[in-house]
Every structure is written in C-alpha cells, then in structure tokens.
Amino acid sequence: MKEVGVALIGHRFMGRAHSNAYRQVVPFFRPRLTPRMRVLCGRDRKAVSRAAQELGWEEAATDWREVVNRPDVDLVDISTPGDSHAEIAIAAARAGKAILCEKPLANSVREAEAMLKAVEKAGVVHMLCHNYRRIPAVMLAKRLIDEGEIGTVHHFRGTYLQDWILDPDLPLLWRFQKAKAGSGALGDIASHSLDLGRFLVGEIAEVAGALETFIKTRPLVDNPKKKGRVTVDDASAAVVRFANGALGTIEGTRMAAGRKNYNRFEVNGSRGSIAFDLERMNELQVYLSSDPAPVRGFRTILVTDPDSHPYIRAWWPPGHIIGYEHTFVHTVYDLLEGIAKGKSPRPNFADGVANQRVLAAWEKSARSRRWQKV
Numbered sequence: 598m599k600e601v602g603v604a605l606i607g608h609r610f611m612g613r614a615h616s617n618a619y620r621q622v623v624p625f626f627r628p629r630l631t632p633r634m635r636v637l638c639g640r641d642r643k644a645v646s647r648a649a650q651e652l653g654w655e656e657a658a659t660d661w662r663e664v665v666n667r668p669d670v671d672l673v674d675i676s677t678p679g680d681s682h683a684e685i686a687i688a689a690a691r692a693g694k695a696i697l698c699e700k701p702l703a704n705s706v707r708e709a710e711a712m713l714k715a716v717e718k719a720g721v722v723h724m725l726c727h728n729y730r731r732i733p734a735v736m737l738a739k740r741l742i743d744e745g746e747i748g749t750v751h752h753f754r755g756t757y758l759q760d761w762i763l764d765p766d767l768p769l770l771w772r773f774q775k776a777k778a779g780s781g782a783l784g785d786i787a788s789h790s791l792d793l794g795r796f797l798v799g800e801i802a803e804v805a806g807a808l809e810t811f812i813k814t815r816p817l818v819d820n821p822k823k824k825g826r827v828t829v830d831d832a833s834a835a836v837v838r839f840a841n842g843a844l845g846t847i848e849g850t851r852m853a854a855g856r857k858n859y860n861r862f863e864v865n866g867s868r869g870s871i872a873f874d875l876e877r878m879n880e881l882q883v884y885l886s887s888d889p890a891p892v893r894g895f896r897t898i899l900v901t902d903p904d905s906h907p908y909i910r911a912w913w914p915p916g917h918i919i920g921y922e923h924t925f926v927h928t929v930y931d932l933l934e935g936i937a938k939g940k941s942p943r944p945n946f947a948d949g950v951a952n953q954r955v956l957a958a959w960e961k962s963a964r965s966r967r968w969q970k971v
C-alpha cells in the first residue's frame with residue numbers, strides 16, 4: 598500500500614486527536630493510502646520529543662519551515678493556534694504538500710483568501726477540520742434534509758455552549774488574545790455551528806450579530822500577580838438569514854455554567870424537524886408530520902446501523918456506540934481518499950473562506966449594531 602508521509606504541527610489538544618486518527622485509520626478503514634507518521638512539530642524541544650514518543654511519531658522537530666519542505670513529507674497537518682495557519686499553509690502549498698488545517702481556517706478573511714489562492718495555484722489537496730460534519734447522525738440529518746423528508750427548511754438553530762472560562766482566575770491563554778486566536782467563542786465554537794448550518798441548510802447571506810466579553814482582564818500566564826486585557830469575545834450570538842430564505846440563530850459561548858460541550862442543532866422544515874446534540878452523538882431526533890397521528894412525535898434513531906449509516910461499518914456491530922475521537926478518524930479517512938483521487942474533500946479551504954466571511958460580517962455587525970451582508 599502506498600504511503601503518505603505526514604508532518605503534524607502542534608501536539609496538544611488537536612495534536613493528540615489527529616495523532617490518534619492517523620494510528621486508527623488503517624486498521625479500521627483500510628484506506629488506499631497509508632499515513633506514515635514521519636514528524637511531529639512543536640516549539641519546545643523537550644515537550645515535542647516526549648509527545649512524539651507518546652503519540653507514535655518517528656521524529657520530533659521544532660521548526661515548521663524545515664518540516665514542510667522535507668521530501669519525505671506529503672501531507673502537512675496544521676493543528677496550531679490560528680495566527681500561524683496562513684503562514685504554514687501557504688508554505689506547505691508552495692512545497693506541493695496536501696494540507697489538513699484546523700478550524701477556523703485563519704484569523705481574517707484576507708488570510709483565508711490567500712490560503713485558498715495558494716492551494717489552488719499549487720493544485721494540492723486541501724481540507725478544513727470541521728470534524729462534526731462526519732458524525733453519522735449529522736450525515737443522516739444532511740441526507741434527510743437533502744431528500745426533502747422535512748420539506749422546506751424554515752429554521753436552523755445552532756448552539757455551542759461550554760463553561761470552562763467562567764473562572765476569572767483562568768490565565769490569559771492564547772484563546773483570549775485576538776492576535777493569536779482571531780476571536781473568542783466566535784471562531785472557536787460558534788464557527789462549528791455556523792459550518793454545520795452551511796452544511797445542512799446552505800449559504801448564509803446576512804447576519805445580525807452580537808459579541809460580549811464579560812471578564813475583561815485575566816492573570817498573565819507567566820506572572821499571575823499581573824493582569825492582561827482579554828481582547829476577544831467570551832460569548833457570541835447571531836440571527837442569520839440563509840440565501841434560500843431560512844432564518845437561523847447561532848450562539849457560541851464559553852460562559853454557560855453546566856454546559857461542557859453542548860453542540861446542538863435543530864432544523865425545522867415545512868414537514869418535520871431534526872435535532873442533534875453532540876453529548877448524545879449516536880442519536881438523531883426526527884419528527885415527521887406525515888406519521889400517523891396517534892404515534893406522531895419526535896423519535897430517537899440510534900445511528901449505528903452499518904448497512905444504513907456512513908462510517909459505522911468500519912467500527913462495531915449495531916448499538917456499539919462511537920465517540921468524539923472517531924470524528925477525526927473519519928476526517929482523516931476522507932482526506933486520504935481525497936489525496937488518492939486528487940480531490941479536496943469538503944469542508945475545504947473554499948468552505949473556510951465562506952465561514953470566515955460570515956465570522957467577519959458577524960463581528961462587523963456586532964460593532965455597528967446593524968444587519969451585515971456576508
């Protein structure tokens with residue numbers, strides 16, 4: 598089986614999730630191409646060497662510029678904070694490498710457009726890691742909507758709620774700094790809901806957005822006695838109009854006490870509704886108004902049937918549920934198949950640009966307190 602040499606930049610949260618995916622994909626999915634985990638890159642020599650050993654990488658490195666130009670690397674996986682995505686992706690494209698980039702694609706529309714231009718010019722395969730698209734229940738939602746089962750879509754309601762930043766003593770991590778993260782809850786988690794909205798319903802034409810920063814300063818990471826300014830939103834909410842006429846609401850906050858990773862959506866159509874909640878990710882709630890009246894109501898489908906539901910065949914028998922890490926294995930599998938065919942799977946950098954335009958319009962609308970065209 599032909600090998601694809603992989604370089605992964607970043608070795609913490611997403612670095613671990615992606616490493617696991619490269620290790621799992623071959624035994625379960627038998628892709629046409631085998632990822633060879635050549636090199637893991639970070640900034641701290643000791644930390645990256647340890648991570649490389651733990652996560653199964655052949656080598657560790659500290660200079661991404663050197664790594665993306667290595668002849669034994671075919672795929673560059675960008676799992677670093679947003680401020681480095683554009684520079685790494687453009688260099689990787691110029692070196693002719695396929696690219697998997699974590700979300701959000703960049704910290705600005707300008708950067709995102711430059712990344713798209715670079716991958717198109719180089720003719721390399723590119724993919725954006727909005728892994729939630731690849732949950733079997735979410736794919737079933739997409740299929741039901743596309744096949745018209747719930748009729749004309751009227752509403753999309755996406756909420757992504759967490760509470761891990763409630764403590765004011767939580768230090769000023771990179772996620773609180775606009776120069777590094779681009780935005781706060783907006784790009785971090787609302788971007789996932791917005792990507793799901795585009796995946797399920799279609800393009801967003803207009804947005805009326807709001808952003809709020811409740812905790813304005815936080816202790817510095819290196820000097821907790823001193824405080825620094827939070828330059829991103831803690832919470833974000835928007836009303837959106839889809840090009841097809843559907844009306845949506847999207848909310849992303851890291852200040853919702855008790856909500857840990859509450860990534861939920863509901864789609865209401867002229868003939869039914871669909872609801873999904875990541876914390877019950879093997880299930881899909883479906884309501885069809887065509888059901889006989891006495892038994893009409895939301896039903897819960899356990900989306901684990903290998904014959905009817907995507908990706909499940911590679912895993913376990915029906916009812917033997919899958920979890921968070923599987924979404925990354927599915928992403929990597931589709932990426933490898935994309936590389937084999939020379940076709941960029943979606944979401945790709947073009948989706949990243951489209952998402953970034955909505956995020957930018959949302960921020961602009963929050964500042965002007967007016968509707969903003971995308």
Ligand SMILES: NC(=O)c1ccc[n+]([C@@H]2O[C@H](COP(=O)([O-])OP(=O)(O)OC[C@H]3O[C@@H](n4cnc5c(N)ncnc54)[C@H](O)[C@@H]3O)[C@@H](O)[C@H]2O)c1
Nearest residue numbers: 607608609610611612639640676677678679681699700701
């Ligand atoms: N798909 C998802 O569900 C999901 C979840 C969390 C984070 N993310 C995204 O993944 C990316 C990384 O987030 P994370 O949570 O893994 O962050 P993290 O802080 O856990 O890890 C960041 C890693 O990047 C490395 N890094 C930073 N700058 C670097 C540089 N210049 N060169 C080499 N390495 C560098 C750090 O050493 C660290 O290993 C972000 O874009 C984030 O939005 C996506």
